[in-house]
Amino acid sequence: MIGAAGLQVLAEARWPEVGDAAPAPVPGFVHSGFAPLVVAVAERCLGRRYGDRPLPTGNRTAVVLISASGDRASAEHVRATVAGGGRVGPLFFFQSVPNSVAGHVAARWGLDGPVVCMSPTGDPWADGIAEAELLRYDGDAHEVLLVLVEQAPDGTPGEAVAVLLGEGTRQ
Template sequence: MTGLAVLAQARWPEPGDGVPPKVPGFVHSPFAPLAAEVAQRCLVRRYPDGPLPAGNRTAVVLVSAGGDTASAAHVRATVAAGGRIGPLFFFQSVPNSVAGHVAARWGLDGPVVCLSPGGDPRAEGEAQADLLMYDGDAAQALLILIELAPDGTSGEATAVLLGEGTRQ
């Protein structure tokens, strides 16, 4: 396996953070705004001039044990009450929708992978990034680790841009 090099990283929350900016097309839950904001922070630290050029082969690996629990709880409660689910919930119900949003916004043209870890989230995400680079599917990987708080109103996220280190 490789020694992955950390090219940039960011967290949510960082000092001074309030509420993450809304993301068009995503409603109700902080999951997508947290993932998009931490990815933005990370990528800006490495690429301050914006989207990457075509052919960058940057993968997105999103790792979350719980996923968007806030949206799931809202859908469950709405259905139980006999209500109608808004169409945006079908779109945002899978984590790869926000990963795809980040990839499109930044021009990341590598694979998009979402994992629900059984063990250490960072280790499993790094192993997936390593595999994508080892197989030649990606030159670097944006690893997003995200979990919502139990009440679904906030959460924590980390984004790490990984590149190849020294092969062993």
């Protein structure tokens, strides 16, 4: 048991795992490895539990994305472009909010629970579990895909962990 709400780890994934290269690009997201990292680890985790997408309607699966720094590479690109008097491309307005990649994952998999993005104030894992328990307790979600992601300071993809939490047993 993970927490008071009785959540179990139903599936999990990491990025990178042995043999991984950079995550594949994601259409609609540019310049940064943040969105590809989130998508890659989420797809891997959900695929381990469910195989193919989408999930059936009414699954009430939430997505909780936890990142202390968010998409560093995009933020730095926008800052430098504005500071240099340049024009920021429209895709940066879309992808500058982590909800956009979390929503992308939810749409691709047909997840119909809430999408929540958090910047942890303490332990990222504890904050994510607390949010997952709250979503389940309130009846907003049956399962929760929890994605913890941090982009490396040099703009390379970084590392991510995804766990699918809910009732039941691991497959």
